Amino acid sequence: MTDLQSIVEEIARELEPRFGEGRVADYIPQLARVNPRQFGIAVTTVDGDMFLGGDAEVPFSIQSISKVFTLTIALGKHGESIWSRVGREPSGSAFNSIVQLERENGIPRNPFINAGAIAITDLVLAGHTPKEAIGEIVRFVRYLADEDGIVVDHEVAKSEAATGFRNHALANFMRSFGKLDHPVDHVLGVYFHQCALSMSCRQLAKAGLYLAGGGRNPTTGHRVVSHLRARRINALMLTCGHYDGSGEFAYRVGLPGKSGVGGGILAIAPGKASIAVWSPGLNDNGNSLLGSTALEMLAERTGWSIFGY
Numbered sequence: 001m002t003d004l005q006s007i008v009e010e011i012a013r014e015l016e017p018r019f020g021e022g023r024v025a026d027y028i029p030q031l032a033r034v035n036p037r038q039f040g041i042a043v044t045t046v047d048g049d050m051f052l053g054g055d056a057e058v059p060f061s062i063q064s065i066s067k068v069f070t071l072t073i074a075l076g077k078h079g080e081s082i083w084s085r086v087g088r089e090p091s092g093s094a095f096n097s098i099v100q101l102e103r104e105n106g107i108p109r110n111p112f113i114n115a116g117a118i119a120i121t122d123l124v125l126a127g128h129t130p131k132e133a134i135g136e137i138v139r140f141v142r143y144l145a146d147e148d149g150i151v152v153d154h155e156v157a158k159s160e161a162a163t164g165f166r167n168h169a170l171a172n173f174m175r176s177f178g179k180l181d182h183p184v185d186h187v188l189g190v191y192f193h194q195c196a197l198s199m200s201c202r203q204l205a206k207a208g209l210y211l212a213g214g215g216r217n218p219t220t221g222h223r224v225v226s227h228l229r230a231r232r233i234n235a236l237m238l239t240c241g242h243y244d245g246s247g248e249f250a251y252r253v254g255l256p257g258k259s260g261v262g263g264g265i266l267a268i269a270p271g272k273a274s275i276a277v278w279s280p281g282l283n284d285n286g287n288s289l290l291g292s293t294a295l296e297m298l299a300e301r302t303g304w305s306i307f308g309y
Ligand code: DON
Pocket: 062, 063, 064, 065, 095, 096, 114, 160, 167, 192, 195, 259, 260, 261, 262, 285, 286, 287
């Protein structure tokens, strides 16, 4: 296990000359202000060990990684009926694409593209005010990570609310098809806040541990979801978690993963570990450039790819 500590440190050291590569997301003004020369990695195993490298304790905006947690909440609340609102197929399109929505009658391809995540947030809102729904999401993530200090960065949420023209278009489009139950402003208000959750790699790796542990967080002993549900969420992360870069990520890394435009990626080695990496510079698909490279190095050095070593 000390071996893992050296692997994590080596990865951070070897990538250092490349810190700052990629393009920081600038369509959310508050994210454009982040120092691009940062890199963090955290690996937490199902045995409860934690290995940290680089800026693993620096909080960042988890953005689309939150979609894993809201999907888990929506499944808990509504069960398999959510699949009448959103599909389970890779989109092969950008995370904020609108083209498929019209052809497919307002049913987004999967819960991780923006349209699908907005539909899931609509389901999380059921029976709640927007403020209560945000509270439920924050409490759930704190429970998963077993940390009370996790908060929403309200400046990021405000910044996205002021500039989220695409997401407004997607949500209005779905509403026009009768596929959203709540007012667009309510749904997007919750969505922007979930995306603005601020977490460090260490906290994020802990929050994802239930997906590595067959639905149960082995360090807290909490069963979050059933084995079957954990397996299925992992399957969706593998096939859809990196949008039109999902095939490439599976090819290079071979682990279920979910990226965010803040530069974070949560990856799961089922039965072994939960891994969070962060580096703000993105590749052309909007996924962390050095984060993906770090995961490729980690998968190679640990033999953790689900496709064999
Ligand atoms: O809705 C958006 O555009 C952002 N709040 C989240 C997008 C995102 O993280 C895509 N991931 N790579």
